[in-house]
Amino acid sequence: MRLRVNPIKCTAHGLCAELLPEWIALDEWGYPYVDGQELPAQLVKDAKRAAAACPVLALKLDRG
Amino acid sequence: MRLLSAAGPGRRAHEAAHGPLRLPSARTIVDHVEAAGLLGRGGAGFPTARKMRAVAAGTSPVVLGNACEGEPGSSKDGVLLRQHPHLILDGLQVAAAAVGAREAHLCTHSSAAVRSALAAAMRERNDRVAVTIHEVPDRYVASEESALVNFVNTGVPLPTFTPPRPFERGVKGRPTLVNNAETLAHLALIARFGAEWFRRVGDPDEPGTSLVTVTGEGQRSVVEIETGTTVGSVLTGVGIRGAQAVLVGGYFGAWVRADQAWDLPLTQRDLKAVGGSLGAGILIALPAELCGLAETARIAGYLAAQNAGQCGPCFNGLPAIAAAMSRLATGPWDDRSVADLDRWLTSVPGRGACRHPDGAVRFVTSALNVFAEDVVRHRRGHRCADSRRPARFLPLPQEVAA
Numbered sequence: 259m260r261l262r263v264n265p266i267k268c269t270a271h272g273l274c275a276e277l278l279p280e281w282i283a284l285d286e287w288g289y290p291y292v293d294g295q296e297l298p299a300q301l302v303k304d305a306k307r308a309a310a311a312c313p314v315l316a317l318k319l320d321r322g
Numbered sequence: 323m324r325l326l327s328a329a330g331p332g333r334r335a336h337e338a339a340h341g342p343l344r345l346p347s348a349r350t351i352v353d354h355v356e357a358a359g360l361l362g363r364g365g366a367g368f369p370t371a372r373k374m375r376a377v378a379a380g381t382s383p384v385v386l387g388n389a390c391e392g393e394p395g396s397s398k399d400g401v402l403l404r405q406h407p408h409l410i411l412d413g414l415q416v417a418a419a420a421v422g423a424r425e426a427h428l429c430t431h432s433s434a435a436v437r438s439a440l441a442a443a444m445r446e447r448n449d450r451v452a453v454t455i456h457e458v459p460d461r462y463v464a465s466e467e468s469a470l471v472n473f474v475n476t477g478v479p480l481p482t483f484t485p486p487r488p489f490e491r492g493v494k495g496r497p498t499l500v501n502n503a504e505t506l507a508h509l510a511l512i513a514r515f516g517a518e519w520f521r522r523v524g525d526p527d528e529p530g531t532s533l534v535t536v537t538g539e540g541q542r543s544v545v546e547i548e549t550g551t552t553v554g555s556v557l558t559g560v561g562i563r564g565a566q567a568v569l570v571g572g573y574f575g576a577w578v579r580a581d582q583a584w585d586l587p588l589t590q591r592d593l594k595a596v597g598g599s600l601g602a603g604i605l606i607a608l609p610a611e612l613c614g615l616a617e618t619a620r621i622a623g624y625l626a627a628q629n630a631g632q633c634g635p636c637f638n639g640l641p642a643i644a645a646a647m648s649r650l651a652t653g654p655w656d657d658r659s660v661a662d663l664d665r666w667l668t669s670v671p672g673r674g675a676c677r678h679p680d681g682a683v684r685f686v687t688s689a690l691n692v693f694a695e696d697v698v699r700h701r702r703g704h705r706c707a708d709s710r711r712p713a714r715f716l717p718l719p720q721e722v723a724a
Contacts, residue, residue: 264483265633266675285669289634 259302260320261309263292267316274317277308292317324531325507326546328406331439333446336408341514343412345450348378351420355509357517359529364388364502365574365601367590370509373499376489378421380497385417385451386474386488387428389436389503390458390465393572394624394717395604398533399503401544403436406507407443411453413506416513418451421499425451429470432457460719462573462628466676467500469630480630481676502602504533525550528589534603537717538562547588554584557607566608567692569716571601573621574681576688577614580607597688606716613706615696616713618689619647624718625682636679639670643686650700651713657701 261281263274270288281301283291297305302319309317328339346354356371377383387410391399402410414426430436440455456474458464464479471492473479492498501509508530512520521529528549534556535544543560553568568583570576576598578586586592593600608614626640646663649655667687671680690697696706 264675265635265673266483268634270634285635287634287638289638289673291669291673 259297259305260294260322261292261297261305262294262318262320263290264316264318265289267314269314269316271313273311273313274308277311278304281305282308290317323546324511325402325406325409325504325533326544328408331405331407331443333408333443336406340409340511343415343510343514345415345419346513348420348422351416351509351513352378354512354517355420358512358520359517359527360505360508360512360520361528361590362502363504363508363532363603365393365571365599367600370501370505373489373501374417374420377423377497377499380490383421383423383497383499384425384427384493385414385421385423385499385501386470386493387414387417387426387503387506388465388467388470388500389428389430390470391431391503391602392462392465393574393602393604394719395535395537395569395572395606396602397535397542398544398603400433400436401533402503402507403430404439407439408447409507409510410503411443411447411449412510412513413501413503413508414453415449415451416509417499417501417506420509421497423451423499425493426453427456427474427493428453429456429458429465429473431460431465462625463630463676463678466678468676470500471498480632481678483675504603524548525587525589528591532588532600532603534588534605536560536562537604537606538565539607539609539715542717549589550587552584553578553586553588553605556588556605557584562607564610566610566612567614569604569606569608571599572604572606573625573685574677575599575601575604576684577608577618577692578688579692597684599684608715612715613651613696613713614689614693615647615700616651616706617716618686618693619644619651620713621716621718622647622682622686625678625685629678630676633674633679635670635673639666640679640682642666643670643682647686647689650697651705653703653705655701655703660701 275282275284309319328335360370361367466481469481471488488498565580622644626644629637
């Protein structure tokens with residue numbers, strides 16, 4: 259499972275970083291750094307929550 | 323000379339130079355293009371046959387020619403549009419035949435000269451596949467392939483998030499083959515003369531000819547070269563005997579030190595090896611007496627202003643980088659800004675929907691490397707004499723004649 263942010267939809271609400279601080283950090287303007295590598299198994303549940311919580315649905319969780 | 327050999331823009335001159343176009347079968351075209359080893363001439367240098375195969379595999383494909391030429395340092399596509407339009411229009415028919423498309427689009431920026439050249443050429447033709455011409459607003463990012471597709475679909479000339487890329491889902495949601503105008507011109511000739519002919523000149527791994535726009539002090543020309551020709555050979559060929567540095571690939575490319583650039587063969591491979599890029603075939607030779615940092619800062623400002631306003635890291639990061647470069651070039655400079663600039667140059671690339679921020683960062687980073695001695699002096703407050711005068715050597719759109 260991998261996370262991807264759509265940078266056009268993203269408007270820097272920052273919820274993703276709050277819900278998944280182990281994986282997502284925010285830059286100085288509030289926009290997320292989303293590592294596109296394979297998620298460690300123990301983070302997948304929180305990653306799903308983060309993707310669901312994004313107010314603009316910019317964060318997506320994809321298989322492979 | 324191959325592409326530029328016709329004596330005039332009309333169909334008669336075109337066929338006198340190249341012979342008539344007889345369209346081979348789709349399979350023959352793609353096989354020829356693959357055997358020819360044609361790489362796209364729009365900047366990315368992607369193998370054209372591979373793109374064709376991907377699009378041909380889809381349903382109801384469409385072809386789109388990109389003759390927008392968004393790089394201010396490039397004039398080659400304009401030369402083709404105005405002086406050799408039948409090469410582009412033939413190429414569109416070849417591309418359409420190759421993928422089985424029944425619909426073709428050609429995108430250009432607005433210009434009366436281009437409009438009338440295309441209209442005159444179209445009047446002389448009887449093409450199998452109808453071509454719709456779109457005039458695209460004059461913005462740097464508008465000619466990015468997803469932006470062109472977006473413009474054709476919605477009227478908005480801004481890049482979209484990918485995937486899906488145009489070859490999967492493009493114009494009207496259909497697989498779309500996007501080719502640069504010069505690539506289409508090469509297709510027009512490969513369809514006539516085949517792969518072996520194409521490979522007869524140029525570098526064995528990246529064969530053929532390529533159009534290069536060369537800019538020096540008070541001069542600009544478009545020349546057709548065999549791939550693998552050295553940068554120095556192209557420059558001296560137009561009378562440029564020396565330079566402080568050479569910008570290779572335009573503002574989406576990189577600065578290269580003159581001594582390193584001079585013997586550099588113009589191939590994707592050789593230029594990538596030095597962090598440069600063949601890009602859209604742009605060479606700009608910076609005269610010795612100008613300040614490379616000031617020139618770069620001015621262009622960084624242009625690139626920042628040209629962002630699409632869609633992605634935070636880009637519309638925040640590029641203006642910040644441009645402002646810092648401007649202070650470094652012409653003052654006032656606070657040396658604590660070095661850490662900020664480093665951070666922005668590292669954190670911005672890869673985080674936008676398109677490669678505009680990546681290109682801008684590559685351009686600026688290469689300047690800081692190539693003009694490193696100037697950076698040291700500027701940081702100490704000893705700016706180049708020239709940086710006190712407004713920089714205006716590197717071309718920007720409003721200054722370039724149509």
